[in-house]
Amino acid sequence: MNLEVRNIDKTFINNKEENKVLGNIDFKVEKGQFISLLGPSGCGKTTLLTIMAGFQKADSGEILLEGKKVAKPGPDRGFVFQNYALFPWMNLRHNIMFPMKQQGVPKAQREERMLELLRMAQLEGNEKLYPHQMSGGMKQRAAVIRALACKPQVLLMDEPLGAVDFQMRQLLQEELESLVMKANITAVMVTHDVDEAVYMSDRVIVMSRNRGKILSDMSIEMERPRDRKSGIYAKYKDELTAVLKRALDGE
Ligand SMILES: Nc1ncnc2c1ncn2[C@@H]1O[C@H](COP(=O)(O)OP(=O)(O)OP(=O)(O)O)[C@@H](O)[C@H]1O
Ligand SMILES: [Mg+2]
Incomplete structure (x- = not known):
């Protein structure tokens, strides 16, 4: 299933103070594509993912699955919560x-x-x-x-491997990747880990802390499974690390 995120806005109000978390977030995920969402803590990744799942509503904008508007959770979308749940x-x-x-x-x-x-x-x-x-x-x-x-045809994952140690993590990345590729699942994964994003994704979207904007949308053009030792792999990691630094600096 292809998945469209269209002009999503979300503001929370805590103790009468407005906190604009997502501002006009707009991107499209093709069927079978694997996307990672990267960004500083608190920039709105979980909020965006739960809106995609239909667990909560955006203030404006819409989520489309195969062109149809999503209003509530459904078995077509699997969800992995940040704290496993x-x-x-x-x-x-x-x-x-x-x-x-x-x-x-x-x-x-x-x-x-x-x-x-x-x-x-x-x-x-x-x-x-x-x-x-x-x-x-x-x-x-x-x-x-x-x-x-x-x-599910769409898998939404909020830091699914965050609590796994380094070795098990690489093993699970390989497994998860081949699983998702084999089943031709459309996947969106939140991660903090630049290496994980480059290893697993067709595209990496970096969100900034500043009013939840997209700072960068980078395609990773490498054959799968990816060779962590190749020069191009290192180059993608360097580029992403630089973008992430800008995001952390509050751009
Ligand atoms: N239900 C809510 N009510 C009020 N504020 C909220 C709510 N959910 C999230 N927020 C606020 O929205 C912002 C984004 O939160 P979110 O959980 O989406 O961040 P995140 O990018 O997933 O962060 P992390 O990487 O730490 O998991 C934070 O400032 C948070 O305090
Ligand atoms: Mg989160």
């Missing part, structure tokens, strides 16, 4: 089953899909664990596969 009162098995149950997927099919997902995330055998019994990385992987359970 697994249900603490459900074990891993039930956390993954839940969205499929909601969608009325028959039991045998649910079971099969759950096992497939657990294998994918190297979580087999942990079905009975509750979130408080899992490590940060396990919770994060669980949140990603839960978002994939209903085979």
Whole structure:
């Protein structure tokens, strides 16, 4: 599905003070494209992603999926929350089953899909664990596969690998990338990590702190899987780091 973000504005009012978070955000994501959103803390990345998901409304502007306006959440869009948001009162098995149950997927099919997902995330055998019994990385992987359970066409991820250690993170980046590419999923991922953005994305959009504007929209033109040791990879990382510095400086 292609996804259009059209002239999105959002202002929060806290204690009578206006905080303009998103100003005229406008971009288009082609079907199967992988986009990363990068920007300083507080610049509005989560806000934008939740508007795309339909969890909250923009003040003006619209989100279009295949040309149709999005007004509320739907099974066509999977979402990975910044703080995983697994249900603490459900074990891993039930956390993954839940969205499929909601969608009325028959039991045998649910079971099969759950096992497939657990294998994918190297979580087999942990079905009975509750979130408080899992490590940060396990919770994060669980949140990603839960978002994939209903085979969404669009995947919205808010720092999905933020809590994973370096080695596991590279492994998961590779897995997540091949997963998304294979299923031809349209993906938007928020990240703080320049390397992760270059490794995974077709395009990287950098937002500035200053009234939530887009500071840069850069295409990464490299074959997949990407060679982290190549000169062009380093060049993209340098360029992005420079843009991010401008964003942090408040441009
Ligand atoms: N529901 C809300 N009510 C009032 N203000 C909010 C609300 N949600 C977010 N904000 C404000 O909007 C701004 C952007 O928040 P948001 O969570 O989108 O940032 P972010 O870019 O995701 O940051 P981080 O990288 O730290 O996760 C912040 O100033 C925040 O205080
Ligand atoms: Mg955020």
